[in-house]
Amino acid sequence: MKKWFVLILLSLVSVMTVFSQSGVVEIFSWWTGGGEEEALLATIADFEQLYPNIKVINATVAGGAGTNAKAVLKTRMLGGNPPDTFQVHAGWELTDTYVIPGLMEPLTDYLKLWDVYDKFPAGLIDIVSYEGEVYSIPLTVHRSNVIFYNKKLFKEIGLTKEPETWKEFIDALEKAKAAGYIPLAMGDKEKWEAGQIVENLMVAEFGAVNYNALFNGELSFNDKRLDSALEKMVQLMNYVNVDHAALAWQEAARLLYDDKAVFNLMGDWAEGYFKTLGWVPGEDFGWFELPGTQAVFVLISDTFGLPKNAPHRNNAIIFLEYLASVRAQEIFNPIKGSIPGRIDADPGDDPYLIETAEDFRILAISPSIVHGSAAPEAFVTSFNDAVNALVTTKNISQAKQMILWAAEDVGLVTK
Amino acid sequence: MSVQKKKARAGFFIILPSLIFIGIFVYYFIFLTVRTSTSNWNSFSALVKGEYQFVGLRNYQRLFKDPRFQTDLWNTLFFTLFFLAGCVGIGLFLANIIDKKLKGSNFFQNLFLFPMAISYVVTGTVWGWIFAPGNLPSDPQGINLLFQKLGLSKFQWMWYTSTKSIGKFNLALIPVIIAAVWQMSGYVMAMYLAGLRAIPEELIEASQVDGATGTQIFWKIKMPMLRPITLSAMIVIGHMSLKIFDLIYAMTGSGPNNVTDMPAIYMFEQMFRSNRYATASAIAIIMLLMVAVVIIPYLYYSFRGSK
Amino acid sequence: MAEKASKTSTIVYYIILIIFTIFYILPFYVTLSTSFKPFEEVSIATMWNLPKKPSLQGFKTAYRKLQPNLKNSFYLTIPATLISAMIGSINGFALSKLKFRYSNFLFALILFGMFIPYQSVLFPLIQFFQKTGLYGTIPALIITHVIYGIPITTLMFKNYYEEIPDELIEAASVDGANVWQSYTKILLPISIPGFVVVIIWQFTNIWNEFLFAVTITSDPTKQPITVALVNLAGSQVVQWNVQMAGALLAALPTLIVYIILGRYFVRGLLAGSVKG
Structure with a gap:
């Protein structure tokens, strides 16, 4: 009424x-x-x-x-x-x-x-x-859980099919490395770029329902799956360009365009960037979801x-x-x-x-963490700091502790 | 009223407005920052509500437990140390050479002083590009590329993106220190030059007659005379260094694992990105204390003598 | 203090000077050569080369983008410099020629304001400007620079006036000049060199300042050149020729001041240190 x-x-x-x-x-x-x-x-x-x-x-x-x-x-x-x-x-x-x-x-x-x-x-x-x-x-x-790749190099290093599992993805990265290319282009000068990869790995580990539950306060951050997401990030660090900390995301994406790198995990604004460089979607570059997140749309x-x-x-x-x-x-x-x-x-x-x-x-x-959708800004900066520390020290337990502190600070569950 | 008294009164009233402004904008504002630093204003909503809740030193305690802030303090220490050493060392060295009055020494003097006129933001932008490492070893960039061209490839390294450290000293600070020394060493040189030129000629000549060598003259006569200048230079450079912001902001940001982070950068981020006004204020107060420890004794001794 | 240098040592000195010259010139070289390159020529691999086809394209783009901010910087720097120089001169007069009880102590209190990290007043300052509705405006920046410029300008003028014999002022007051007249008629006319030094110093500092600029103005149309320069790199693909041309544009006014009035600049530097 x-x-x-x-x-x-x-x-x-x-x-x-x-x-x-x-x-x-x-x-x-x-x-x-x-x-x-x-x-x-x-x-x-x-x-x-x-x-x-x-x-x-x-x-x-x-x-x-x-x-x-x-x-x-x-x-x-x-x-x-x-x-x-x-x-x-x-x-x-x-x-x-x-x-x-x-x-x-x-x-x-x-x-x-x-x-x-x-x-x-x-x-x-x-x-x-x-x-x-x-x-x-x-x-x-x-969408942020997309991996773009250079089609020419993809073929050149002997890949025929887009990776669907974590193992296939790592194998593909190995092939790129063996061929002398940068397997995964990353530019985390502004920190969120690395944080974005981790949030996608978290989605892969937790699945959409449980990932969302973390931020609704229904699931504790103190969870083995957070560890494995961080472990995978550490694993990925074997495949990124050494100067990642000096590059912004465009400069990293450009490594694909310059035929220097094969893969790039970036929000799909990178697609728009490739197009402004003159690349044709589907011909010069392809894309697939980060393995494990095929069923999820990580959104900005x-x-x-x-x-x-x-x-x-x-x-x-x-x-x-x-x-x-x-x-x-x-x-x-x-x-x-x-x-x-x-x-x-x-x-x-x-x-x-x-x-x-x-x-x-x-x-x-x-929702994306690093783009402010999942949690308050105070969490975002601390999360990025934690990932930033992880990327350099490879210290998983420390990074996890930092994320737990950040979650606790904004009232999310950590027990 | 005597003329003298009249003058003194006039003097006081002339200074009064400035005193009031400084009182408000420096001392009262510092008090407000201290107040914020002991509050719970760590989100935008807390600020909007504006209800002041005293939390004691909690924000400070958290900071000292925060690995990023610990890194910041170590970075400040090492940056200050090397920045000071670099400026004083190069400044003194160049001043002594320029003081030989070789042909063209005026040109060199002006050239070395040139960077002083330029904003740290400009300096940071340019040096940031020069020290960008590139994807080693295949695609060197900047100074690494120059090394390659000169056949010095073995000196290539990651510069300000390096995560290597010696003890607590992050090697990534080296390029930042180079940029800072580049900017400020000319200034210190000019200070020493003025000091050298103020040393009475007779003093030097007399000791030359006594058979003193150049080295002896330098250590026994010039250095003691230059001591006040060294102190001034260290104060100026030191307090600049403790609050360094622009150069880092424009050149490197906080870097991987905060290897080039400084309290000022962290403060800026906490205040304007994370809305943690209380934490940011606590950082600012810690910075102030660091500067005060250096400056207050200096001001005290400077003004104690003259009544 | 010229000592007679032998021939070999002269050569050694020159070699040292040339090595340092290379160090000091290096960034200028990169900036100049990159800013004159057309966009197609700007690449990492040819960073150290001179431009093949020199072009003003970088400067044109940089000027188009930064021109409003250059203007802002002038609107900000000129009044702030002049006002703070005036205040400094009057204060310096009072503190050197009209000494009163505790004047040294009060001067030290003022002087402390020159050394504080401005971060420690930043948050209240922003709130103050928000409450007064001045936040984000050039006048807010002018006020800021004038107030936080009081310590340094006062110090410089105090040092300058202390060199001037007190008898000059005393003679005037015997002739019946009041305090104000002895300032305007006696001191001010001989203050020109002092003003030049202070104005150069303040102009350079305010022009180059970044922290207040970036925190008090967030609207790009109101931002001074230093902030705009940093933002130039923050958007999309960094066009290094534009970036470097922009850096030169931002540095140009202070460099010109420096080239024309360099002698005074050195003096200003020295006057800026608390005591020689």
Whole structure:
């Protein structure tokens, strides 16, 4: 009864807003370069065509892979001067920083009103929810448990089939090593790159359900499977380029393009990078999931939320409804090189994206640690530090201890 | 009121605004940082709520147990030691050569001082590229490539990405120390040069008449005269070194297993990446204490003499 | 203090000087040669080579990207330098010519502010600017540099004025000049060299400063050049020719100041040390 009332009220409000839609809406993001910027501008242009009375203020903050933007956003939110809506990674990056302090509005009722609540996979809705309410709308989706490889070298070292098991993967790495190539290109100058590999190994060891349970506080981090994930990381270190600590992820990915390295485990933004270098997906480079994670989609997603006291709240809601539409998602994602958050949107004609979108529809979803979805930022830095120590000292018990401390610090289970 | 008193009063009132500003922006702010460092403000939500909860020295205790912070302290120690030794050693050495007034010594003097004018950020960017090791042994880069071209391949190593250490001294600090010495040794040289030029000529000439050799003159006459300069140089370089940030941030970051990490970098990360304001403040206060241990005695002795 | 050097030792000295020259020039060489290379020519393998086809492409791109930040740096550095020099001069006058009880102790209290790691005031400072609504603006940075510049400028002027005989001031006050007049009429006109030294020093320091710049301004359109330079490397593929050209652009103003007024620069360095 009460719910109905809210829905009617909301629809009345939105009908009213259709008539009163004018003025501006300020969108805050760190999409300032390359395909991201292009995608954002194309989407804004389309929105302004649909709603000619609403002018979009495109407030972007460049630099430091979003770190500058996050700093500006914190200040604005603290100072009571929020934008109308802002880009944020799905999950804890939003929850811990803004939802728990009570700075965000729940969006569940709107999603239901717009009839899009079930157009996103349940696993993704879980990630963007806190205590049963959705707090942000997913626009883009990236996958991080993908290994890309140089097809020419792959053939040259005598491989015919993509590795499916850990053993096959190690064998393939051995072959690459024997042929004098860098088996696994890694660039962990900014630390998260190595952390990302470990989180994927954790997914492989725990499986999606148990991995997610770690971060729901249902499963203790003090688990043998964490040890084995760390052991596998140590094993992988036999196959990476010696200067990994001096490289950023692009420089590592470029080793594939330069025919120096065979494999690269990286989020699928690397696919977009290979394409800008002029490589053709499926011809010059191939991909497969990290063995053991074939049934899981490790996810990074850009979402948009609604801050309390948004200065142009009505326009913000109109814009969010637009972002949740198939139309907007199909404009934005192919340009950025990501897949739509909605499972009923068309991913475009890139073979990698088509395949990934298909996986996204059917696979279990796990949130990324290092991109802020699974746990608070304080955990992320300590986790990266632990992995960073592991990579150099190969000391598994110490790394595990550091991860346990970090988990304990943010209230996760370690007993 | 006497003229003297009037003047003294005027002097005090001229200084007063500066005293107030320094009082607030230095001493009061330090107090606030101490206060934050003993609080539970270790998440953004705690900060937003703004409820101050005193946790005593817990943040400090955790830091001293934290392996990364321990590494930071060792790194600071060794960095400071070698940075100081490098600057004072090279500075003194070059000052003595320039002081010979060879032809073109002005040119050399200016050249060695040049790096001083440049931002650590620029220096760090450039040296970071020079010392990038490349994928050894097949694809050397930077200085390693230069070594290869000069037939010195056996000197190639991983530079600031090396995880080797001698005791607690991380070898990865060597390229950072080189960059820092490159930047600051000219400054120390200039200080010594001024000191050397202030030594009365008669003193040297008199000892030459007495048959003193160059080495003797250097150790017996020049060095004692230069002692205050050495102290000044060590204070300036030392306090710079204890809070080094820009150079590391631009050149290496914290490096594999924090081999080039410093308290300032860790503090920055805790504050702006992890939202651990209390921990970050504790690091800042520890840094302040390290500097204070050096500076306060120095200020005390500098001002004790002159009333 | 020239001692007569023998011929062999002269040669040895020159060899030593040349070795050090190579060390000091090395980064300049890499920066210059890389910045003049077109993008296609920038590769690790040819890093030590001179550009084959010198090109201004790197500089053009770097200038296009950094031009707003260069402007920010000027907007920040010029007022901050001038204001802090003025304050330093007045303070230096008071502390050297109008000594009062405890003036040395109070001076030491001020001076301590020059040595503190700025990290220890950073968090309250940011909160202060957030509360006053100045956070992220150039004026916030100007205020910061002026206040934390008080110790060093005061020190430099105090040292400078202490060289000037007290009799000059006393003579003026006998002639009936009040304190303010003896400052503006007597001291200020002979302070020009002092100002040059302090201005060069402050200009270089503020221009090159990074910690405040990166923490007080997070909006790239408001950031000074040092921060923008670091961010230049942080995005996508590092174009080293642009990066190095950017580094040169960022260093250029201070280098020019240094080349023109180098003599004063050395003096400034020395005045900056607490006591010789």
